[in-house]
Amino acid sequence: DGGITQSPKYLFRKEGQNVTLSCEQNLNHDAMYWYRQDPGQGLRLIYYSQIVNDFQKGDIAEGYSVSREKKESFPLTVTSAQKNPTAFYLCASSGSEFNEKLFFGSGTQLSVL
Amino acid sequence: SQQGEEDPQALSIQEGENATMNCSYKTSINNLQWYRQNSGRGLVHLILIRSNEREKHSGRLRVTLDTSKKSSSLLITASRAADTASYFCATETNDYKLSFGAGTTVTVRA
Numbered sequence: 001d002g003g004i005t006q007s008p009k010y011l012f013r014k015e016g017q018n019v020t021l022s023c024e025q026n027l028n029h030d031a032m033y034w035y036r037q038d039p040g041q042g043l044r045l046i047y048y049s050q051i052v053n054d055f056q057k058g059d060i061a062e063g064y065s066v067s068r069e070k071k072e073s074f075p076l077t078v079t080s081a082q083k084n085p086t087a088f089y090l091c092a093s094s095g096s097e098f099n100e101k102l103f104f105g106s107g108t109q110l111s112v113l
Numbered sequence: 114s115q116q117g118e119e120d121p122q123a124l125s126i127q128e129g130e131n132a133t134m135n136c137s138y139k140t141s142i143n144n145l146q147w148y149r150q151n152s153g154r155g156l157v158h159l160i161l162i163r164s165n166e167r168e169k170h171s172g173r174l175r176v177t178l179d180t181s182k183k184s185s186s187l188l189i190t191a192s193r194a195a196d197t198a199s200y201f202c203a204t205e206t207n208d209y210k211l212s213f214g215a216g217t218t219v220t221v222r223a
Binding site for chain 2: 004006035040041042043044045088090092098099100101102103104105106107109
């Protein structure tokens with residue numbers, strides 16, 4: 001079955017630690033996105049990539065980093081510079097049209113120990 | 114403040130009733146999309162309506178768009194328990210930014 005797989009489902013970060021969230025898709029989509037969701041709020045865009053080896057900052061990129069070395073994979077690293085990392089992180093992809101009909105993974109809940 | 118805002122924040126209806134929620138936005142858009150999110154899960158795309166369209170249907174869903182009022186509505190007819198979820202509108206503005214609202218939480222009572 002085609003889809004997006006995020007792992008892990010739950011992740012805990014210690015003070016000063018970097019953590020990496022995995023996102024893999026087998027939909028052959030060019031564009032991939034990372035969003036952050038806080039309780040009772042809409043999604044906020046962290047980073048996006050429209051093509052392999054290229055990515056752009058979204059609205060809240062500070063304290064995060066990404067890579068896009070393969071079409072299928074778009075991992076997100078939450079660095080120690082992100083002082084308020086507790087949130088639900090969602091990865092998405094889209095096909096022929098950028099920003100349309102996004103397919104989402106099931107999310108990763110990141111909490112700080 | 115957000116580009117798109119849903120109203121109401123929460124909605125509780127009886128199974129079989131219709132549910133209507135609205136989305137208002139501030140600046141001109143290319144398209145408006147509605148998504149559903151079940152608790153603790155990712156979002157699922159429901160329907161996309163372009164700025165030159167006024168109404169679209171998909172199964173029990175009906176979406177309208179009024180660009181003069183900068184608003185959209187999502188109607189779910191004959192609701193079911195499985196429709197219990199949060200519903201988000203997302204607007205793509207002319208600068209190709211996609212913005213999500215804070216959502217409407219719908220509870221369908223059996």
